[in-house]
Amino acid sequence: MTESRPSLNQLEMRGDFIQRHIGPDSQQIREMLAELGLTELEQIIERALPEDIIDREPLKLTETISEIAVIKHMRRMRERNKVFTSMIGMGYYDTVMPAVIKRNVLENPGWYTAYTPYQAEISQGRLEALLNFQQMVIDLTGLDIANASLLDEATAAAEAMAMSRRLSKSPVNTIVVDCDCHPQTIAVVKTRARSMGYEVIVADPYRDLHRYSFFAVLVQYPGSRGEVRDLNEIVQTAHTRSALVTVAADLLSLVLLQPPAAFGADIAIGNSQRFGVPMGYGGPHAAFFATRDEYKRSMPGRLIGVSKDRHGQVALRMALQTREQHIRREKATSNICTAQVLLAVIAGFYAVYHGPQGLRLIAGRVHRYAQILAAGLAQLGYEVISKSYFDTIVVCAPNRAKRLAAQAAEANINLRVIDADHLGIALDETTTRRTIRDLWQVFAPSSADFPNINRLHETVGECLPPSLLRSDEILRHPVFERYHSETEMMRYMRKLARRDVALDRSMIPLGSCTMKLNAAAEMQSISYHEFNGLHPFAPLYQTLGYQQMFAELEDMLCDLTGFDAFSLQPNAGSQGEYTGLLVIRKYHEVSGQPQRTVCLIPASAHGTNPASAVMAGLEVVVVACDEHGNVSLDDLRAKLEAHRDTVAALMITYPSTHGVYEQSFREICDLIHRHGGQVYLDGANFNALVGLSRPGRLGADVAHLNLHKTFSIPHGGGGPGVGPIGVRAHLAPFLPDHPVVKGVNPAKGPAGTVGTVSAAPWGSASIYSISWAYIAMMGSAGLKKATLTAILNANYIAKRLSPYYPVLYTGKNGWVAHECIIDCREFKKSVGITVEDIAKRLIDYGFHAPTVAFPVADTLMIEPTESEDKAEIDRFCEAMIAIRQEIEDVAEGRADPENNLLRNAPHTHRLLLEEWVLPYSRQQAFFPDGRQHDDKYWPPVGRIDNVYGDRHVVCTCPPVSDYQ
Structure with missing residues (x-):
């Protein structure tokens, strides 16, 4: 029999990127739709979405571009960039990334697709790499403790200013900034100071410091123009006035120069970019932040600490997690919820190598x-x-x-x-x-x-x-002496990578985090020298390829969102929130209503929302939610009436933080506008709207987009993130500008802008090509299908798990959006099994846990994205169903209430070396689903003792003997 010849359409589909990005094939989609009582993917729109948010106007995006065409287009685009020898300085320097690090970290999905190490037991590799980074910074600055990176040097300086104000006993609200600081740092500090009510004096602290009263001093070392000066007199003068001194230091110079601690500095900040990370036209790069031990509980950002697991083995974790800023909400002193983990890892490995x-x-x-x-x-x-x-x-x-x-x-x-x-x-x-x-x-x-x-x-x-000149020894820990051959370095990085769970191993079903495919074709351009070799302050005629990419990406995002203009400068979602609120404040001030300083925020909102509002100088007023998790219209009306003349904005996440499409979104926007406010949309859940709805046409005035979520930029183990903001036309003149590179905001009006919010003119420029390629290869049809598939996958999971775990919130027709929250509160009450127990038990099944206890305590938020196929989703659901049976065994007395599979999870390979005394079998402990024998993930440590870690805060590399 002659084999039938495929049609041209079928031949084209075999090379279709959409089919490779979207996990379920047509047969799997049909099966999941049937489970939900549907026959066509498009029926999801009517079933799940409110009619009044649907935008039926076609997107202007070009049709899908193939991977080969995108690669060729990127080649032409990068050829328009001219990479000259950069001798501009100003905080950015060319460097050489060792090939062994480029191949094994930057281009390795085991490193770039990992998530923030909240589940520390399956993050030991990147935690060790970050601890190396912290140790490197501690050694070079001479200070006692360092965090695991911040966004860039300029925002780190702004964070140091805010921390100094909290700690200083000086009664004045003035900071003196060295006139020889980098101009972008001065600009960002001024922007942050304005919103926080501080005065900035730019002066020569070596000559004029005695003339001022201040709570902090920021000095560049070496200066932006290169001069290296003795800081002793500045520090002594500041300390006599109860002020703190921050030194913005060049990390490579500290190899030879006296460290900031030698002068008595309180804080040291800077950029680790020249430790092997390309300039990338401005980023992303890992800033560093170090301080005295006595100030560690006031330090912004994440801190990696040494603790122990339940077996007494050394284990790493994020220390002092309860002070994570987004947990503190409106009491937060910073809105930092991300870092530059991937870049910090590279910088740390550079020092190790x-x-x-x-x-x-x-x-x-x-x-x-x-x-x-x-x-x-x-x-x-x-x-x-x-x-x-x-x-x-x-x-x-x-x-x-x-x-x-x-x-x-x-x-x-x-x-x-x-x-x-x-x-x-x-x-x-x-x-x-x-x-x-x-x-x-x-x-x-x-x-x-x-x-x-x-x-x-x-x-x-x-x-x-x-x-x-420096006279002491640096980098004395054995990790900086051991791995100098490429063979040993390669093995060390592989050893660390295999301790982690990333997307290259299994599904990461984190709600609100959108851990989707970061396709290899999208990632290629970040390795191109014509993209990563440019200085951010190179003349614009040398950066035409980048300018083309920015313009095209902004047009794409405007088309997808319905906004009129975008700023690419915010280099994290939290920075986007802060910037968007600054734009709203500026709009009210220019409109003659500076008294509008109240920001309404639903109780269900992301914790960064209230933190960002406080940073922007706004007063947070919480709006209640009803029993279905939606914004309470009655409480919203009451709050609007109470603050009718002072409401500046409402911050709202859509779909909601509870994972549903609220029916009253348009009505909420109308209420805010009638009372003179603006609507800020948190775009964290935009993956449930792309191609179906345009928030700029629903009533939102400004929104940030997490490109590392919806638009495929990798999470990198906790960074880089990107958070550009889109605005309606009336807000465009106030978008950020830059002191060095002109024309960043072409709509800038006579009233000026909000200032500068990140060090580089276009933020983390070198990774925007990832999102550009994703949108180009998906096209309008692919993006819409991705959104519908993400909704399908989430509802399929909700349907499969609902007989075993209550789904906490649902919307129209009992459907969720792109994620669902399952309720585990009853297990804690009845048998003492917590969501943490479930999360750790999932490790034994080979899975990263969903989002734990957010936005509701004792729940799990699950988001499969569109990239996971039905087989992987079924495997996850079967693991969750099996765990439910394990809980039932405890409830019915078949398992010990304390000594059981869940309370002892995760089970490490070290248990194989001991006499087996547990009241269940090795098979149940290590291979609960019977499928993992060929590719078992063995967690390197057992359940980590968080209380011990917070009581014994150690954030430096432990002796090698501790691991033995």
Whole structure:
């Protein structure tokens, strides 16, 4: 019999990215639809969504573009970027990511698809990598404790300002900022200070500090223009006034220079970018934040600590978790809910791979080349203003600075034009002898004798005084001495990766977190030098590929959301919230209603919402929810009446934080607008709206989008995240701008903008290509199908689990949106089994737990996304059903109430070495579903003792012997 020939459509479908991104195939979709009483995917719209939120106008997006076409398009786009040798400095430097780290971490889904390590038992690998990062920062800054990274240097400085205000006993609300701080840092600090009611004085603290009263000082070390100065007098003066001193330090310079702690500094912040992380046109990069031990409970961000598990074994976890800012809601001192984990991991591995000797060699070469360059320029007749410097010098060229910079650009070198008479030149790890000679060629008069590098190397003396040079040992922990061969480094990174559960191993069903496929085709561009090698302050004519991508991505997002303009600057969802609220505040001020400072927030909202509102200078008023989890219209009307003249905004998540489409969303928006307020939409759940509804047309005035959720940017183990905001036209003039790169907000009006919210002009620019590629390859049809499939998967899970676990909230026709919450409260009451017990038992089945105890205590929020197929969803459901039976065994006395499968979970391989005394079999403990024999995930540690970890806060690398 002759085999039938496939149609052209069928041939095309075999190469269709949509079919590879969306997990269930057509047969599986039909089976799940049948389980829910439907026959067509489109019927979900009528069954689950309120009629008045559906947008039937077709998207303007192009049709689906194939992976090959996207790769070719990206190639053409990146060719429009011109990567010159960057000698601009200002906090960004070229670097070399070791190939072993690039291949085994940056390009390894075992690292980039992992989630925030809330389930510490299955996150031991990345927790150890982050602990290495913390230890590196502690060693180089000399301070007692460091966190696991912040978003960028500028926002870290703003966090340090807020922390200093909390700790300082000074009665004044003024901070003095070093005029030689990087301009983007000064701008972000000013933005944050305005919303918090602080005054910023930009001055020369070495000369004028005694003239001011202040609660904090921020000083750059080395200065933005390169000068390295003794900080002792500044610190002593500040401390006599009960003020704290923050030092914004260059991490590589601290290999050679006295650390901030040596001067008595209270806080050290900075960027770890030059430890192997490409500039990427501004990010993402991991900022660092270190402080004294006595201040650890006031420090923002996440902290990795050493604890022990139930067997007494060393185990790592996020320490002091109860002070996570989003848990504290309106009492939060920061809205940080993410970090730059993937980039911190890379920076830490860079230090591990090079070790102290390698870092000294790199830093020493950079410093020596700077001295040789300066000596050669002096020999050519130029005055070098800088006297004590590490890697950056300022050259005086009266009325010739711009001309010399243009000549350097002709040689493919970018310099910093400080003013008409002065140029800044910053060297880095990639600087070579040829670079120095090319620069001398730019500066050399035609008749000059050309400097000789070898002769200058022999004759030039040290420019730094001995008192500023480091004399102590750095990176003394054995981890920084062990892995210097590529073989050992490769094995070390693999050992850590296999301790974790990431998307490359199994489904991660976290509600509100959208752990979907991060396709390899989308990820390719982040490794391209033309995208990751650009300095964020390179001239715009060299960045045309990026400008094209930004414009196209903004158009895509406007089309999908119904908003009129986007800002890509916020580099996290929390930053997007904060920025959106600042835009609303600015709008009210320009409209002559500055008294509008009340922000209404439903009780069910994400915890970052109230934290962001407080940071933006708003007063939080909580709106109650009804018994179905929806916003109470009666309470909303009462609150609006009580604050009729002062309401600034309502923050609302849609679909709701409870995972349902509230029927009254449009009515809520109308009520807010009638009372003079604006509607802020938290876009965390936008994966349930894409292609079906446009929030900008429903009544929302501003929204942030978590591109690391809906639009496929990987979570990276807890970062990077991205949170651009979309606004209606009346808010566009107030979107962020930037002090260095002009034109970031083309709609900027005469009333000005909210200022600058992130260090880089377009935030974490190098990962926007991921979302661009995702949208292009999915197209309008694919995006809509993804949304419907995500809703289908969630409702299929709800249907399968509902006989065993009550589904807490449902919406129209008993349906949920893209996630569902199952109620486990009765188990705790009746048999003492908690959601934590269920979460840890899921590890034995090979799964990462759903979201635990959010937004309702003692519940699990499950979100399958569209990427998981029916087989994996069924496997998860069967695990949950089996666990329900294990709970029933406890309830009916067949299992011990304390010594049972759930309370003892997870079960580690170490139990195999001991006499088996547990009242159940090894099979039940280790292979509960009978399927895992070929690919068993063995948790490296047992249940971690959180109480012990918080009572014994240790956030440095433990001795190697502790692991043995």
